[in-house]
Amino acid sequence: MLLYPRLVFSFFLVLSVNFPIIAQGGRIPVRAENAMVSSSHYLASEAGRDIMARGGSAVDASVTTAFVLAVTLPSAGNIGGGGFLVYQSANGESTTFNFREKAPLAATKTMYLDEEGKIKDNSNHEGILAVGVPGTVAGLYKAHQKYGKLKWADLVQPAIEIAEKGFPISPEIEGFSTWLLQNKEVYPSTARIFLKDEQTALRSGDTLVQQDLAETLKRIRDKGSDGFYKGKTAGLLTDFMKAEGGIITREDLRNYEAQELDPIKGSYRGYEIISMPPPSSGGTVLIEMLNILEGFDLSKKGHNSAESLHLLTEAMRRAYADRALFLGDPDFNEAMPLEKLTSKEYAADLRQSIEPHRASVSDSANFSEAHLIYESPQTTHFSIVDPEGNAVSLTYTLEQSYGSKIVVEGAGFLLNNEMGDFNPIPGHTDTRGLIGTEPNQIEPEKRMLSSMSPTIVAKEGRPVMIIGSPGGRTIINTVLQVIVNVIDYNLNIAEAIESPRIHHQWLPDVTRFEDWGFSPDTKRIYQEMGHEIELRSVQGQAMGIYIDKESGMIFGAADSRSYDGKAAGY
Structure with a gap:
């Protein structure tokens, strides 16, 4: 885990001289008539907005x-990692x-175990063996091939x-650079990028x-995904892997393909929920929780009242238990009961086990023997709607x-450590958070389970809310609470995002x-209901958009828990 100190988030409003429809997160959403981007960095939001302004x-x-x-x-932003994109068109098409x-x-x-069957030196999270085959460039290119209107090269150019x-760095990058100065011998290729010189860290x-x-x-601009998975970049990556003791090869890169999948769908109080299927657990768990909550009148119980929080917690507890037991990469798990987990009937059965004023107990004897593995909160999400009403939710x-x-020498990009999201010790579960259930054990070319939950909420086939968040295992619960805040408590998208949040993941209880x-x-x-509380500083950095069906006005919000998050529209 990164050891530099957490810095204080800013909660003030920033107005841009050049583009007045840009604001840092707060309780007043940004308004636009045509299009909107909400992301974790103002330059990214502005660039995406400008692309839509060009058609x-x-x-x-x-x-x-x-x-x-x-x-x-x-x-978190990357070409050396991976993620998920949910798309919903204005005419109801989704993928x-x-x-x-x-x-x-x-x-x-x-691969991470020593002779005693224990994890060696946290090697599934740290070091070159923790790197999975990156997917971001392939995914963006595949989506563009189907739904892009402008030339690929023009879309990559702003980043170049x-x-x-x-660009001027934030306090967050300063914190990393300060940490890196003390660890430059371990990460020499990274130090060459993120230090001012050998003796000086970058400053905000x-x-x-x-x-x-x-x-x-x-190279990506000129050759598309081949500019990453073949040619010079592939050579720099695989040569670096070989020199550092890694195992990703040119064959791994050539074989990598992004997938277009049908979304997982549900409904909540007359709204359609369109989200990501496995290997993301997000959509399945989100719909299961919403189905449970649909049987309670949350609006009457009051926003963030103890009774409402109790019901949210009990829905979280049950759905996260199912996540641990059943979900993984569908290419390696044919028997995942997704239809059952997302059904109204199953939710009704689970709802009957919830006592109105008493906490359940997360008992592994009743829910299975699985515990949830650690997932880092460092992810990023952005939401987009274009002038035609088409929407993208991407995490x-x-x-x-x-x-x-670790930065690839000569290529300049950071590598992921996603192999840590697999279950590292087959069959072994303990109270520290390790799980060993089969659906998420390591296999060649298998995708690791994720909590990323890019989601679009629609009404009569048209997108009305685009939402997602970073936050590791907390992601699904952050998205859940923003949706409930809007639909049940009638908060605007900014208020829904800024509201304080809770998280329960079944175990630990x-x-x-x-x-x-x-x-x-x-x-x-x-607590008198039997719940145990643990205080944390922040949970997630949600980026959301709401489209008013009657006026057509677009409202964007960037979570003020983010350093540089902005919503930008026109």
């Missing part, structure tokens, strides 16, 4: 936004793109220009230029903050509360 589609804007984030948000990373061909179920000219406001990354992006990640923290925003009485009553 680009929501998918075009997502390509540009994602590549700019790969430059400006190195902790998803799966570009989750894969295990290399040389990977084995026990920012990488070459540089310094300009970060990334010329090697710009050259890599130029992608490197896993931990800055992924493996504790509810995490953001340590602000909940009254002492609410926490006391909640």
